[in-house]
Amino acid sequence: MASGEGRRHHHRNLVPLAALISREMKSEKMERPTVRYGYAAQSRKGEDYFMMKTDCQRVPGNSSSTFSVFAIFDGHNGNAAAIFTKENLLNHVMGAIPRGLGREEWLQALPRALVAGQQDKLMSSFTIFLLPGETSGTTVTFVIVDRWTVTVASVGDSRCILNAQGGAVSTLTVDHRLEDNVEERERVTASGGEVGRLSIVGGVEIGPLRCWPGGLCLSRSIGDMDVGEFIVPIPYVKQVKLSNAGGRLIIASDGIWDALSSEMAAKSCHGLPAELAARQVVKEALRTRGLKDDTTCIVVDIIPPDNSVLSSPLPKKQNKLRSLIFWKRSLDSANKLAKKLSAVGIVEELFEEGSAMLAERLGNDSSVGQSTSGLFMCAVCQVDLAPSEGISVHAGSIFSTSSKPWQGPFLCADCRNKKDAMEGKCRSRVKVV
Template identity: 55%
Template sequence: MSARSEHQSVPLSVLLKRELANEKIEKPEVVILHGQASENKKGEDFTLLKTECQRVLGDGVSTYSVFGLFDGHNGSAAAIYAKENLLNNVLSAIPSDLNRDEWVAALPRALVAGFVKTDKDFQEKAQTSGTTVTFMIVEGWVLTVASVGDSRCILEPSEGGIFYLSADHRLESNEEERVRITSSGGEVGRLNTGGGTEVGPLRCWPGGLCLSRSIGDMDVGEFIVPVPHVKQVKLSTAGGRIILSSDGVWDALSAEMALDCCRGMPPEAAATHIVKESVQAKGLRDDTTCIVIDILPLEKPPTSVPTQKKPVKGMLKSIFRKKSSESSTFIEKEYLEPDVVQELYEEGSAMLSERLETKYPLCNMFKLFICAVCQVEIKPGEGISIHEGLTNPGRLRPWDGPFLCSSCQEKKEAMEGKRTSDRLSSGSD
C-alpha cells in the first residue's frame, strides 16, 4: 500500500515531462552558425550568445537560441546586469505548458515584460549607467528581435533583400520619440554652450542622453523608457544571414556595405572583417562590436551563405520599411507563401497598456493574481488593471486584466508622464 501511495504522489504532468525530456526531444530544423568580433575603446560593449537552449513544452521538448548585444554608456554596470538577467526575466513572463506555436506567439509580450522588469530591478540598485539592448531569440525559422537604443539588427535572406529587424531610438532621427518625450514632460534640444550656441545631436533633458529608450539611466528621468520595439519574422526554408552590431559599426557602414564586405565568408571571419572595415572607415571612436549569424537548412553545407543580392518583391520591401496597419496582430501558422520571409508581428509603442493588451490568441497568457511585469503574486483586490486610467478604453473594462502590482503601476505611470519623475540628472553621454 505504501509503495502504491508513493507512486500516486508523482503528478502525471511530471511523468509526462520526464518522458518527453528523455525520449522525445525534437530534432532541430536549422543549422545556426555564428561568430563575433569587437574592438574596444571604453570596454562597455557586452554580448550574449546561447545556442541549443532546451525547454519542455506542452507538446514536447524543443530548442531555441539567444543572441544579445548590450552597448553600455556612463559605465558598464547596466550592460552587465542586463546580460545576466534579461533572458531569465523574459522566460519567467511566458506561461508554462504552452505548445511550440503558443510559445513563439507569447514572445513579443514576454520580451516587453522582461525588458521593463530588468530596467526596474536595475534602477533599484541606484546606479546611473545605462545600456542599449538588441536581443534576438531564434526558434526554428522564427526570429524575434527586441531593441532599445541605437544598435541595429539586419537580415539578408537567401532569396535576397535587406530587412531591418530593430528600431533606431536616436532622438536625432526619430521624430515620433521626440514628440513622446516632450508630451511626457521632458525636453529635447542640443547642448547649449552659452550665448545661444547649440552643438551636437539632439538630447533629452534632464540628463543629456541622445537616446529615447534604454535600460538603466535612472538619472535622466523615466520618460527614457525600457519598452522595446519588437519584430517577429519567419524565414523561408532557404535561411539567411543576420548582422547584429553596435552603433560603432553603423556609424561607419551602411547595411549594404556591411553585407557586401563579408559576402561568402563564414560568420567568424565575417564579423572580424566588418569590425575591421568600420574602424578603418571612421577610426576607433567607440566600442565596435559585431555578431554574424547564419541560419541554414540542415541539408545545406555549413559554409554556404548568401552569395549574391537578388531583388526583393516591392510588397516585402514595403512591409519591412513601413509598418502596416495590421502589423501588431499575430498571424496564424498557415502561411500563404512558405518560400519568402513572412512578417508575423511588429509593434513599437511605448505604452504598456498597448503592449500587454488582452487581445491575444492565448487565454492563459496572464494569470489573474500575478503581476504581468515582475511576476510577483498579487493578493485579491490589490492588482491594478493595465487599462486603468485609459481615456478611451473601448470594450475594455477597468477590471479586465492583465494586472500590475502597485510598484509596476508606478513605473508605468512614470513612463507615460502621468507622475513627475523625482530623478534628476547630472549628465550622460
Template identity: 35%
Template sequence: MQACEVLIGKEAVFISMVADGHGGNGASVYCHKHMLDHFIEAAAGEPDAKSLRHAARSTFERLHREVLELDPPTTAGSTLTICALNPKRREITCAHVGDSVALLVPQSGDFTELCEDHRIETSARERTRLLAAGGAIAPASDRHGRPGGPLRLWPGGVAQARSIGDSDIGAFNDSRPYTSSYPFPACVRADVVVCSDGVWDALHHASVAAICRKAGGCTAGTVARLIVKASLQQRHAYDNQDGQIPRDDTSCVVIRIGEAETASDSLGGGCFWSCLQTRRRASGAAAPSASKAAAPASEFEGQTPRRDSKPAARACCRATPASGSDRTIQVEVT
C-alpha cells in the same frame, strides 16, 4: 555582447545579445550577467514566438528595475537588443531598446530591419512621446553656448529615447522594448546580425548585408569580424584614438541560419572592445558603451554630459571549446 544556444521547453533556441553602455558600464555589465537567466525564467518553458516576445518584455522591465536599484547606485544606461531563433519552429523573435540594431539578411533578396528607430534625432514618434511627458529636447551646447550634435533629452542628455537604466532621466525614459517575430526566410542561408552603433554609424545596412552575402562560405564568427573590420576602416581620424582604437564601442554578433555544421559555426561575434562568450547549456543553468552630453542652452538645467564607457580589456583572437555539453567559445579581436 553574447551569443548562446539554450533549451527552452526541450527545444533549442539560439540567442544573441548586444548591450552598449553609456555614462559608465554599470548597466551594460548587469545586462550581460543577468539577461539570459531572466529571459529563460520568463519564457517558462514555452519556446514559441508569442511566449518569447512576452519573456523579452518581462526581462527588459526586470533588468531596468534592478539596475535602478543597484547599490551603490549608478546613473549609467545601456541599449539592449536580443534576438532569439527557434530552428524547429523556424521563428525569429527580436526585442530591443536603443540603437543597437538587428538585421535579417537572407542569401538573396531584401534584408529586413528587425528594430525600430529609438534615436531622438530621427524618430518623430519618440520626440512626440517625450514632449507630451514634459521632457525638453535640444542639442548639447559647447562652452560658448553654441548648440551642436544630435537632439537629446534633458535632463540626462541622452540621444536615444529608450534604454535600460539612466536613473537621472527619471520617468521620461522608457524601458519597454519594441518586439517583433518573423518566419525564417525560404532561402538556403540567412544571417541575423546585431551590432552596436559603432558599426551602424560607419556602415549602411546595405553594406553590412553585402558583407554577409560575400562571406557565404565563412563561419558566423568570421562574418562578424569582417563587419567590425569594415566599420573600423570607414572611420575618420577624429573617430579614433591614435588612428587605431575607436572612441565608440564597435561590436557585432552574427547567427547564421542554414549551412553551419556545429553550434559554434552558427554563432559568432567580433568586437573591438569586448569579448563574446558562446555557451550551450540547458534551461535553468547559471548564465555567464554612447551618448550623454553638455547641457542644452535652452530650458533644462545645465548638466555635464557623460562620455561613452570604455571596455576593461582587449585580447587576441582565440577559441576555446570546453568539454561536454557546456561549450564555451570566446572570440576577441585585436
C-alpha cells in the same frame, strides 16, 4: 487593493516531461536548421558586451527544445548596467513565460514575455535591478533564434538586420535616437520632457538632440537613473519566421551603424562564413570611420540542413585564398537551392510592437485576462481580481486609446504601479537593491 482575502491565483496544470518531448516530436514539420555564428570587436571605451548561447533549453533535459540567444549590450557612462543586464536579462525573460508550453505556444508567449512578464515579478523583463547610486545605462539588442523563428527585442541604437537568402535586407529593430525618431520625440515632449541640443556660451546649440534633464540622446535604455523619467526601458519587439532557405543576421552596436548602412554591412561580408563575416564588417566600419567608439558585431547564419556544407568548419591550415574559393562554391550551391525554396516567400512577420505605452500593447479588448471562473484577471500577473479591485490599463494615461477609464484590460494595483514606473510616470522605474 483589498487585503487579498478570497483572491485566487490562476494555476496552470503541469505537463509531464515525457508528454512534452512527445509533443515536440509530433509537431516538428521541418528539419532543424544549422546555426553558425561569429564575433568580432574593437574596443575604445570598454563598454560593449555581448552574449552568444546556443545551448538554451525551453524544457530542461529536452534536447529538441534547444534555442539560441545572441545579444549586444552597449553601455554608456560606465559599464555596470551593461554587465548586469548581460548577466540577468535572459533569466528574467525565461521567468516571465509559463512552464508546460509547447513550442508554438512558447513562441507566441515570447514577445509578451520580453515586455510584460506574466508572473508577478517585473512589469518588464527589460526593467532590471541596479546597485544603489549607479547611474550607468545600456542599450540592448536581444535576439532569440528557435529553429526558423527569430525574435528580437531592442532599446537604444544597436541594430539587428536580416539578410535573407536572395539578397533582401530588412531591419528587425528600431533606432531610439531622438535625432532620428520623430515618434519618440513626440512621446517624450507629450510626457513633459524637453528635447533640445546642448547650448554653449552665446546660446549656440551643438550636437544631437537630447532629452533634458540628463542630456541623453537616446529615448529608451536600461538604467540611466540620473536622467529624466521619460527615458524608458520598454523594448521594440519583432518576431519573424524564415522560409527554409535560411538567412543571415547581423547584430551590431552603433559603432558599426554610425559608419555603415544596413545594406553596406550586408554587402561587405557577402559570401563569407560567419566568423570571417563579423571580422569583415568591423574592418569595413573602421576603414570608413575609424575607431571612434566601441565597435562590436555578431553574425549568425541560419542554414538549411541541405546546405550543411556551409556550416563545415574551415581546415586550420587552409590559406585564405583557398578558403574564399571553397566558400564561393558553397555559396553558389546554396543560392541555387534558396531560389527554389523561397519561391513562395522568404520571411513571414509574426509579431511587431514598438509602443512605449502598455495600454496600446494590450489593446481595448475587455475580455483579455478573463479567467475560467468568470472573474477578471490582472492582464500582467494573472492574479484574479474582485470587481472593485481592477484598475483599467487606460485610466489616467494621456496616451490612452480609450476615453473610458473603466474599459479593460485591467491591472492589479501592484502592476499598475509598475506600469507607471515603466512608462516614466514616477521616479522608481528601476528598483534599487
